[in-house]
Amino acid sequence: MINVSDQHAPRSLIVTLYGAYGRFVPGPVPVAELIRLLAAVGVDAPSVRSSVSRLKRRGLLLPARTARGAAGYELSPEARQLLEDGNRRVYAAAPPEDEGWVLAVFSVPESERQKRHVLRSRLAGLGFGTAAPGVWIAPARLYEEARNSLRRLRLDRYVDLFRGEHLGFAATAEAVTRWWDLATIAKTHEAFLDRYAPVLREWERRADTPPEAAYRDYLLTLDSWRRLPYADPGLPAHLLPGDWPGTRSAAVFLELHERLRDAGAVFAGV
Template structure:
């Protein structure tokens, strides 16, 4: 949820927030102060955020690593349609020894998040051009000596669409999109009418939009972003993306107003910072 707030709001407001404002923003979701402070502390230890002190206040901002992850996530969340395929497969193999098993486990998580699929033991593939992400991961874990990375074309006996089905559960991903559409299609129409009548507050819209992003992201990060040439005929990803973006915009004005009011209150004694934020807006 904190990642959602950073990606959807905070990074557009100077990339920094007072922890007290963060607590206030998460109150409508029934998150208590202690759990929020613990979560922010974990994010700091993991290298996603960094803190600074001003008087007796703690402010948190994304690290460079955090910013990069947010940009990657935003590229996937707000993508309207699948990319075109260049016909190449990217293959990554690694031979990380048992004594560095913890790195191997972390590497698997990073590869899945980035959109790689497991073809066989220690062999990961993707049809997407993820060279930059791979180089970042290799540098992060210092595993240049343990990794092989290739770009190639399929000259074998399995069709490209069959390779996709061997590495990803396409039917499950499509089912997740179907569930998202079922959950939000009628809800969007009903709440659009409520907003028009003035029956949804700024806070209501903020909560709804944050939960919308949170829900959609869960489906999306199971989806590796397969190019359109490799997708099945009855693919629901584009329909889900269109629904998400339309509902997101319907909620935007009032949701942003709620966030802005709480966010700026965290800088009440910092007029210079408020001026900086105003310029960035």
Template sequence: MKTNKNPDVASDLIGHVLSEGPPRAASFIVTIYGDVVEPRGGIAWIGNLIAACAGVGISETLVRTAVSRLVTSGQLLGERDGRRSYYRLSAAARTEFAAAAQILFGSQEAVEWNFLHLTGTEPENDMVALERLGYAKIGQRLAFGPRRPGPNPPRAVIFAAQPSAEGEGLSTSISQYWDLAGHSTSYISFINRFSPFLNIVEQTETLLPSACLTLRLLLVHQYRMIVLHDPRLPPSVLPAGWPGHQARQLFTELYRRLSPLADEHIAGSFVTGSGPLPRTTETTRQRLKAGASVSFF
């Protein structure tokens, strides 16, 4: 017996997430590459980017403008095959995307801590970039925080740091250097925004594959905007009931449930010059395997 699809259900969920307006085009395209394209070879047809962005209210004009800017900034490389334009990630962008994917889908074990002394002529700009990654500014040229996956920041001398005891010395510095209240608010907002998805995606047969991909892209986009800025402090120094744990569980559960039909849509519509993107790869299977190991609350 064939189950009827209900596009209104997906539209309501998408509208709930987009209540404050569509995401920025360039940022959402980065999400598409990170979730869909990079684990399947790193290249996509611009028509697929336009269609995926249309699902969240981003116009074709904005997509083309954003792609042009990503090319100018060195994140994307363009190529043509007949009348079609394709874009692949640059080598530098692929390194950045791999580091971000490790935070989104990899182990949440504690990482080593570093002091970074900025050596460039414009330390203010470098410091802003480090703070966006979750480092704490403790001087004009000195930052402190957990080492991020990927290459070390440029224009910096790095010193490994080791707390004198478990949590000792860190707890007293948390409120001074990190805005945990702000991170907590972001996680709670994410939980409130995406918790309504749970009852619906338990029955994904009522959703179109294209809607599952749109919902998954929104899920990844919203979560990465939070977690990539989280300093990922040790559990021993976080407040009791830290909402980041619940947000992580919610993200992994929804990602796992949406993926079968979302991946079906990718295989049926995303193409390169050499053919369609695969439904799954070893990388996508590892992401789902990691998510399956997270127990839901």
């Protein structure tokens, strides 16, 4: 089992909970149920309430009453879009070998220069690499999510998006080492493997899958994993170093997902 003393931010766990289970609940999730489900992963009630308040202020959770009149929270349309975009990353199959690229080219007036930092941070957070000053690059499949994100943040008027292919002069496998810090990305995958490969081995030794234990390990695994597909843009295998750890970390996550998700849903009441 995963050690709950390893810190997971309560706010992040609540988002992960809604992504895994909460959005499939008919109607809002009652506050009492949020407290029960977060207690299973080591989050106390005051932390749940304060984190929910922050998510409400950010416009991601909306207060609502259940059919029985209990206080609860449901996802805002913006939050649902974020989770749908995220699902394409979190559960993605192996990337195609030759899909081309999406380029984001931006120009921000000097009078609004603070938005340059916001733009750079958002593009980096989406997994874009830096091809040149003001020119960011990512695999073409990230176009839709980038478009949605930039519009949501009202940054789309500063950016032009293009699709294309890399024609040289350096080999593409060499160029991607300039566009992304592959060594740092590899370390994030190795850290995930160090923590969760033993969890998978432990579950493989078990014949049963108790719902509460499955829910607990699945939620913590997913909370750690869902950041990785944003740090790692998902480059084709032929552009990556041999024995790329991302292949192994994705396999560990997907095996834990297959083993634990549905059993965890029983504990989550979905």
